[in-house]
Amino acid sequence: MNRKAKFDLWSLVTIGLFALYGLFLIYPMMNLLTQAVIDKNTGQFTLNYFVKFFSTPYYFNTLMNSFKVTTAVTFTTLILGTPLAYFFTRYEIKGKAFLRILIILSSMSAPFIGAYSWILLLGRSGLITLFFKNTLGIAIPNIYGFFGILLVLSLQLYPLIFLYVSGALKNVDNSLLEASENLGAAGVKRFFKIVIPLITPTLMAAGLLVFMRALADFGTPMLIGEGYRTFPVTIFNEFISEMGGDDGFAAAISIVAIAITTIVFLVQQYFSVRKSFTMNSINKIRPEETHGMKRFLIHAYAYLLVSISIMPQVYIFYTSFKNVKGSTFAPGYSLQSYTDAFNKVGRAITNTMLIPAIALVIIIFLAVLLAYISVRRTGPVSKILDSISMIPYIIPGSVIGITLLIAFNKPPILLSGTMTIMVIGLVIRRMPYTIRSTAAILQQIPMNMEEAAHSLGSSKIKTFYKITMPMMAAGIISGAILSWITMISELSTAILLYTARTRTLTIEIYTQIIRGNYGIAAALSTILAVLTIISLLIFNRISKDDDLSL
């Protein structure tokens, strides 16, 4: 609609949102940039930090490592997730609904918990490693390093591809597949000639999401990477060890990281615009029965992949009930770990609920306003706001942590160490996702619902909360629950921002793993998993269809 830019309530809201983004995103980013190019002692412009980064192989390699392992993870998840989604859409699979839940569940925990569990299974003294060594006399290869990270993150993130591709396949009309078969391309040929091109835009979008997640992940490479250093680990180490001193170098690494994600993002956008088209399926693909070898192979693939990906969580659940002696597991079972855990956690559980809850309320409030402005108000101002709100999407979590710390660790705005800064961190990280999902909901509400209300004498504000908001409610709530699940398992940002008073369950689990208190870590992980499962159940109740997008 062509509306004249009349100054009204929405203009005020727009200004308010600009101010918030200015203060909590643009200002910290500028600060980061300044830190990276100004010598703290002399106050002079300098590129020394960048020179140091690029000329020291030790640092430069971390970036290359990150890039390599992240690219490998992205392709592996695509290769694992796409066929799985295709099988689920095209064929009847026994226990499909249950498998779906397991797939979602395996993606919902913090990646580092998966890493820790895999260490318990395949590490130097892991259960499986020892079994092979002692019983079969076979030494299996080392899990630490590149392959460890690849294994953990791939199994953790392929569900994202699975969910995205499943959603895309819902929009593929079955007659396209039938037409293809009719013209002589069936089976594998059809999959590559027809299905893959049709879902390419989705594959690229999902691939980007996996890339960003994998690149930003801090916990996994920290635990399982060992000598294979990636840049979130480096940033963390540089920043923590130089706290109070010279953090310009950490800022410089952060800038380099943002530059890389920006390039990846732009390249992805460039290609996906070229490949995109709209589809609307009338005849959805219906799953069909399979027989013989085909049936066996499809089932084998689905069950094997899902079992392997859920194994870490099952094993942690199991170990949480084992007896503990010192920091190692002992024979027999008890609730000892849980008792220890509850003695140690202090405020962690409360914080885990409270911090994301506050963040969630703020996120919903702001995301609804932002989505409304970006969908219903066209014009340069709302475009700029929309673009700014998407910036955090390409900034790794640990970088957001650092920018916030650098900006707010001194007056006039002193926030470091407070719960507020943790809330802000979560809000900034989750906003782009919630805005996108909210905007999608809003786009499905016809504009003339609001026009009808106006014509019946309702003011703009009244129309918004009487008509628009209630119609969006269901979608917003299911989006909110998904945000909630990701936030309660968040580590990369929180690890930089927390203090004793604001530690959360994930931080507590991480700390216990680092200290070697595996029993307590397992018990706490189980508690976190239970929280996640409860949230998921509520989500299923509220959400009408099973479309998940994270």
Added chain:
Amino acid sequence: MSVNITIKNAIKKFGENTVISDISLKVKDKELFTLLGPSGCGKTTLLRMIAGFNTIEGGEFYFDDKMINNMEVSHRNIGMVFQNYAIFPHYSVRQNVEFGLKNRKYSKSEIKKETDKFLKLMQIYELRDRKPEQLSGGQQQRVALARALVIKPDVLLMDEPLSNLDAKLRLEMRQVIRDVQREVGITTVYVTHDQEEAMAISDRIAVMSNGKIQHVGTPQEIYHRPKNQFVATFIGRTNFLNAVYHTADRTIHFGAYSFPMEDLALPEDTPVLLSVRPEDLILHPHGQSALTGVVQDSFFLGLNTHQLIELDDNQQLIEVISESSLENLLRKGEKVSLVIKGHKINVFSEDGSQNLMREE
């Protein structure tokens, strides 16, 4: 209270694109006035300018003597029925109808009384506690109409209200809209692209194309005496024949065929464009002075039979509609002769821009 709507020199632009160029018209009090035209002609845009959903780039809009150009939508006191009805899905039927009254701060008892009255008028009183998703298309349409009318609007605006209904329901709801509009007695602007619907329902019709009004008149007027070639084509079906007007003996000549015509006050031998509706051509097997042609195809449609005939004179294909008879259809290749009902046809200037039979 119902009003006259006066539009003076309305202009609407989307960016550089002029969608409405200089439209002036008057809608009389309590009249059902239809904006009719092909898609993209600007009819919905003009309606939305009256409603206030579109900005006005030029011209003046009046409800009686009150200029409404800069009035907020919510203060214009209009009832609007949308193409997709825009029934609020989270409200029941009753809540939908009440919505406008609540915004107008009526008392509780008045709200109930008025709502009940219109629910009954639209025959949806029994459905009052249902949610919109439990209603059929026709029922939603009734809710939309009740919701628009209950606030006693000055004007009722309807944007293609029947286009989402199946053919049978469309006829039924057409009648409902006409009856209710008469009963309530409200100035109504109705937008449609369906000429039959427009003719059946309207007091007057404005035929639009390319952002301009081509012809304003009663349904009979625009059908029988269309202002220009576009209107003649858009309303009903017609055949165009290039002919010549002889002033001396007041006849029209098409090839060897000629027939008398009223005095058109034209110079001798003026080329003209005839618009001959298919039903104004009579198949005339043994005619003396007649058009001759060869049947190309025949379609039996029950009441009428349509024939496509290629004229011998200029190989032009024309359509002829005649009442079906019990005899066999004319076959392809059969030779026929035709005469024209001279008094019913229209004579346009050669470029089709002007109807020479209208006194203007």
